[in-house]
Amino acid sequence: MALRDLQAVLVRLYADRAYREVFFADRSSVGAEQPLTETERKQLDALRRDDIERFANALRRKRLGPVRELTPALARLLGDDFDRRFDAFCADNPSARAPLDEARAFLTTVTVTSPFANDLTVCEQLRLEVRAGRNARPGPGPPAMVNSRLRQFAYDWARLYPLVARGELTDAAPESSWVLVGKVIGELAVKLRRVNPTTTRLLGLFDGVKSSEQAIIQVAEELGLNEFERLKFREEARRLLEQLAASGLLA
Amino acid sequence: MTALPSFGVGVSYRSPWRHAVRAQRDRLGCLEIMADDYLDRRPERERELSELSDLFPLLPHAIATSLGTDEPLDEGRLRQLAELVERTNAPWASEHLAFTHAHGLNLGHLASLPFSREAVAVVVRNARRWRSVVGVPLLVENIACVVPLPGELTEAQFLTEIVEGADCGLLLDLHNVHANAINHGFDAHELLSSLPLERVGQIHLGGGHDAPEGFRMDSHSSATPEPVWELLGYVAARAEVNAVIVEWDLNLPPFEVMLAEVARAEALLREASHGAARFAGSTGAAVR
Numbered sequence: 001m002a003l004r005d006l007q008a009v010l011v012r013l014y015a016d017r018a019y020r021e022v023f024f025a026d027r028s029s030v031g032a033e034q035p036l037t038e039t040e041r042k043q044l045d046a047l048r049r050d051d052i053e054r055f056a057n058a059l060r061r062k063r064l065g066p067v068r069e070l071t072p073a074l075a076r077l078l079g080d081d082f083d084r085r086f087d088a089f090c091a092d093n094p095s096a097r098a099p100l101d102e103a104r105a106f107l108t109t110v111t112v113t114s115p116f117a118n119d120l121t122v123c124e125q126l127r128l129e130v131r132a133g134r135n136a137r138p139g140p141g142p143p144a145m146v147n148s149r150l151r152q153f154a155y156d157w158a159r160l161y162p163l164v165a166r167g168e169l170t171d172a173a174p175e176s177s178w179v180l181v182g183k184v185i186g187e188l189a190v191k192l193r194r195v196n197p198t199t200t201r202l203l204g205l206f207d208g209v210k211s212s213e214q215a216i217i218q219v220a221e222e223l224g225l226n227e228f229e230r231l232k233f234r235e236e237a238r239r240l241l242e243q244l245a246a247s248g249l250l251a
Numbered sequence: 252m253t254a255l256p257s258f259g260v261g262v263s264y265r266s267p268w269r270h271a272v273r274a275q276r277d278r279l280g281c282l283e284i285m286a287d288d289y290l291d292r293r294p295e296r297e298r299e300l301s302e303l304s305d306l307f308p309l310l311p312h313a314i315a316t317s318l319g320t321d322e323p324l325d326e327g328r329l330r331q332l333a334e335l336v337e338r339t340n341a342p343w344a345s346e347h348l349a350f351t352h353a354h355g356l357n358l359g360h361l362a363s364l365p366f367s368r369e370a371v372a373v374v375v376r377n378a379r380r381w382r383s384v385v386g387v388p389l390l391v392e393n394i395a396c397v398v399p400l401p402g403e404l405t406e407a408q409f410l411t412e413i414v415e416g417a418d419c420g421l422l423l424d425l426h427n428v429h430a431n432a433i434n435h436g437f438d439a440h441e442l443l444s445s446l447p448l449e450r451v452g453q454i455h456l457g458g459g460h461d462a463p464e465g466f467r468m469d470s471h472s473s474a475t476p477e478p479v480w481e482l483l484g485y486v487a488a489r490a491e492v493n494a495v496i497v498e499w500d501l502n503l504p505p506f507e508v509m510l511a512e513v514a515r516a517e518a519l520l521r522e523a524s525h526g527a528a529r530f531a532g533s534t535g536a537a538v539r
Contacts, residue, residue: 003369004321007353015356046401054466055397062360096359188266188295
């Protein structure tokens with residue numbers, strides 16, 4: 001059997017569980033479309049099911065490892081169920097992708113009934129979305145939420161996420177929270193930061209068109225602040241924006 | 252034949268060790284980096300790379316080139332590898348003797364090749380193409396073989412014909428030799444004695460785990476086992492090696508554990524070379 005043909009059979013044996021079942025049930029089914037020579041038939045007959053299954057399992061674990069690392073809290077929360085779901089995902093998606101793409105595709109298949117796990121799944125999806133971004137540097141134009149996302153969750157993931165990831169928490173009381181999910185410039189990790197309603201409103205105005213000054217004035221007006229309060233608010237808001245821009249959360 | 256510089260002993264870099272490698276820079280001769288992580292030039296990875304290349308000689312090590320696939324190599328990927336080599340000023344780069352994809356299906360990891368002349372020809376053709384685009388010497392790594400495939404060559408003949416046919420060096424993974432010896436019933440020293448050790452430019456150390464039925468898995472999940480240290484002593488006594496890298500992927504240990512492995516490898520190499528300054532920045536003569 002030419003190497004090219006052998007590899008065509010091998011990749012399917014390794015990655016495609018259904019194909020593996022058919023092959024080991026009846027090896028002669030392989031090559032039915034193009035008759036094999038005696039030597040080629042011997043090559044296929046020499047394949048041992050134990051070896052193939054062992055390697056297929058190893059491949060699944062290799063795919064699973066980075067996905068668990070990229071979604072540590074959900075992996076910890078779901079435990080063995082996370083791995084079982086990923087096995088099912090691999091069965092439906094025999095071709096591996098880059099880890100980040102793999103994790104994002106996998107999360108779209110995860111459905112859970114617990115509100116806690118469901119909200120965490122959304123948080124993990126957002127973390128991966130931010131991580132996949134290009135991490136733009138702050139430019140001279142009006143600020144925009146390029147490297148971060150702002151989202152209202154049913155739980156305060158800025159506080160709870162590390163606890164779940166360490167296995168110290170498996171449920172909590174709901175606590176509606178706005179959380180800024182962002183990638184700090186030059187860092188690989190995605191950070192979560194809870195923000196108050198005023199900051200949420202302010203950041204929500206950064207659409208890449210309004211200047212930070214215009215956004216600050218608009219929020220100050222909406223809050224009905226007096227002149228003294230406005231000055232104080234402006235100062236605080238500027239400090240916060242500088243901080244966010246320095247860490248790259250606002251570009 | 253081009254002589255390559257020697258870099259001593261280092262580790263295969265993982266991002267959680269970013270601060271530790273900086274703090275322990277004097278205790279590491281070099282770092283191996285996973286080339287695939289840096290090919291798309293994401294800004295955060297570029298920054299990491301720049302930091303590391305300021306501190307260490309970097310040795311790019313790739314996984315997904317698939318030298319053993321009987322198809323033309325991905326030219327875009329080769330150009331990315333060439334750019335990475337240029338950015339890091341790497342003296343060589345390495346890849347596995349395996350295939351990771353075929354017919355549009357990506358396995359995401361290393362599948363073994365049959366020890367056949369046909370597979371040798373495919374790898375040699377691809378390795379030459381790799382060399383002509385990437386522009387630095389290529390070291391090819393022996394892998395742990397889970398699924399043995401029929402072929403007319405022994406593993407030693409297979410490796411020898413490839414490195415000689417492609418005129419490249421060997422990245423000798425000693426845990427893979429150890430695992431294959433256990434799993435497929437041969438003597439590891441015998442295999443090593445049949446290899447062209449003068450072509451060994453780099454060595455991998457690492458550990459694995461025992462799966463059911465005593466099958467040894469190369470999982471990079473534990474410390475280097477004693478038999479692998481013995482193999483290192485055997486090779487070091489017979490060949491000049493340009494770099495030794497300790498690998499660990501799963502359940503990363505505290506960095507002190509890695510440093511202890513590095514120190515043990517250095518001591519063993521010193522002993523093997525009878526105190527000669529083989530790893531003190533001298534120029535090796537082994538690899539093309």
